[in-house]
Amino acid sequence: MAALTTMDRIRALPLWNGTLTIAPLKGGISNESWLVEDGNGRHVVRFGKDYPFHHVFRDREAMVARAAHEAGFAPELRYAAPGVMVSAFLGAKTYGADDVRANAGRIAHLVKRFHDEMPRHVSGAGFMFWAFHVIRDYARTLAAGNSRMCRELPRYLDLADKLEKAQAPLPIIFSHNDLLPANFLDDGSRLWLIDFEYAGFSTAMFDLAGTASNAGMTAEESDELLTVYFGGRPDQAIRRSHQAMQCASLLREAMWSMVSELYLTAPSPRTRRSSSSAAASSAARRLITWHATTRPT
Known part of the structure; x- marks a missing residue:
């Protein structure tokens, strides 16, 4: 069975509404980011894995992202699963x-x-x-x-x-x-x-x-x-x-x-x-x- 492409992985996420428009975002160093637009608006999809050698663990990152949104500092984290997070795109x-x-x-x-x-x-x-x-x-x-x-x-x-x-x-x-x-x-x-x-x-x-x-x-x-x-x-x-x-x-x-x-x-x-x-x-x-x-x- 062929490996899933990044586009396949994005389309398979369980939060989309309607047709998707997908474009890469620049700037990620230890992760890969994409801008996705669907019927509910625009979102940032970030793919990344744990990097113990950098003390980076994605479950902790997701917890902090949710806390930062709750406290009013960060965009909403709309979805998180192992290896992927989806946040609101601010257009800022x-x-x-x-x-x-x-x-x-x-x-x-x-x-x-x-x-x-x-x-x-x-x-x-x-x-x-x-x-x-x-x-x-x-x-x-x-x-x-x-x-x-x-x-x-x-x-x-x-x-x-x-x-x-x-x-x-x-x-x-x-x-x-x-x-x-x-x-x-x-x-x-x-x-x-x-x-x-x-x-x-x-x-x-x-x-x-x-x-x-x-x-x-x-x-x-x-x-x-x-x-x-x-x-x-x-x-x-x-x-x-x-x-x-x-x-x-x-x-x-x-x-x-x-x-x-x-x-x-x-x-x-x-x-x-x-x-x-x-x-x-x-x-x-x-x-x-x-x-x-x-x-x-």
């Missing part, structure tokens, strides 16, 4: 880096609300996302897989230790943990969040650092993000933590690419960022700047 603008920088204050308000409100809506076993644990676990995975980057792992782990020690104590919140510009949507009146593969309990700093580093924010733009989020000008400890976590965000991203190089076949992990070695070098350059600007006097 997908942000780029320039949009994130231009809307730093709005994004800070959105992220703050998400952090504060989501713990009341998520369910099941609690998942903890700590970037430095992820980096160390990626190092184990890369060593076990005999990655071409194995010689660099001691340097990466030493870098992670330094950055972790720079973190200021902050409350535990529920964070998104993958705030790429494309995961912010703007429908003209409000902002939305999508893609909750990595969401879990953490501190605010990884989301704040990821938002800034993924959008290439300047120091002034980062200060605006932090000021709005914390309700006042950030002190030196918060600035130091934020700068260090931006380095950690880049390092984690680089190691994501290295692990993906071993285990993901399509789409290419290199489409998510520049090459893994370039991303790691960027993290190292940021660390040099961070040391120079935050050294105690």
Whole structure:
């Protein structure tokens, strides 16, 4: 019996009404997305599987997507089954880096609300996302897989230790943990969040650092993000933590690419960022700047 095509799999889903119009959507890295229109409107169909090497489990992602919709942050999840999720299509603008920088204050308000409100809506076993644990676990995975980057792992782990020690104590919140510009949507009146593969309990700093580093924010733009989020000008400890976590965000991203190089076949992990070695070098350059600007006097 011939294997089902993607179109066959979409048509077989038990929620359609009438004739279907199907078109691919760009942007998925570890999943495949399609825009489907039927008699009830437009929907986004996402195919993806569990990736234990990335700590990605789709049942948890679906739970968070439902909770985020219930809390008013995300489009409705209309259907979920192993390997597939169907969400409402908003027809909203997908942000780029320039949009994130231009809307730093709005994004800070959105992220703050998400952090504060989501713990009341998520369910099941609690998942903890700590970037430095992820980096160390990626190092184990890369060593076990005999990655071409194995010689660099001691340097990466030493870098992670330094950055972790720079973190200021902050409350535990529920964070998104993958705030790429494309995961912010703007429908003209409000902002939305999508893609909750990595969401879990953490501190605010990884989301704040990821938002800034993924959008290439300047120091002034980062200060605006932090000021709005914390309700006042950030002190030196918060600035130091934020700068260090931006380095950690880049390092984690680089190691994501290295692990993906071993285990993901399509789409290419290199489409998510520049090459893994370039991303790691960027993290190292940021660390040099961070040391120079935050050294105690």
